[in-house]
Amino acid sequence: MHEVSIAQSILDIAITECRKAEYKRINSISLRIGKVSGIKVQSLLFAFDIIKIDTIAHGASLLCEEGPVAGHCHECHNNFAVASELILACPECGGTRFSINGGRELDIVEIDVD
Numbered sequence: 001m002h003e004v005s006i007a008q009s010i011l012d013i014a015i016t017e018c019r020k021a022e023y024k025r026i027n028s029i030s031l032r033i034g035k036v037s038g039i040k041v042q043s044l045l046f047a048f049d050i051i052k053i054d055t056i057a058h059g060a061s062l063l064c065e066e067g068p069v070a071g072h073c074h075e076c077h078n079n080f081a082v083a084s085e086l087i088l089a090c091p092e093c094g095g096t097r098f099s100i101n102g103g104r105e106l107d108i109v110e111i112d113v114d
């Protein structure tokens with residue numbers, strides 16, 4: 001279950017940032033998780049709730065928003081973002097020559113601290 005190690009990295013980054021700025025407590029961590037990242041949000045939340053105990057993030061919640069799948073069409077040179085996980089053609093011109101350049105990421109958008 002690699003969500004545990006992902007949750008651990010998120011927690012480590014948040015704690016490091018929080019300490020660096022001399023704050024004492026983490027209230028929430030906002031994440032953007034790409035739709036095709038392969039990360040199971042439920043597992044991530046579950047893992048985070050366990051590992052946050054006994055840290056300065058013990059009262060923190062993880063706020064997850066889903067990032068769209070983004071691509072670039074080589075036929076009409078349009079950049080597109082779609083809600084579907086499966087892209088068969090460019091939504092603008094219907095072309096099938098395109099590359100996927102977004103949707104696999106996991107970004108920490110914001111860390112709320114006291």
Ligand SMILES: [Zn+2]
Nearest residue numbers: 073076090093
């Ligand atoms: Zn196109």
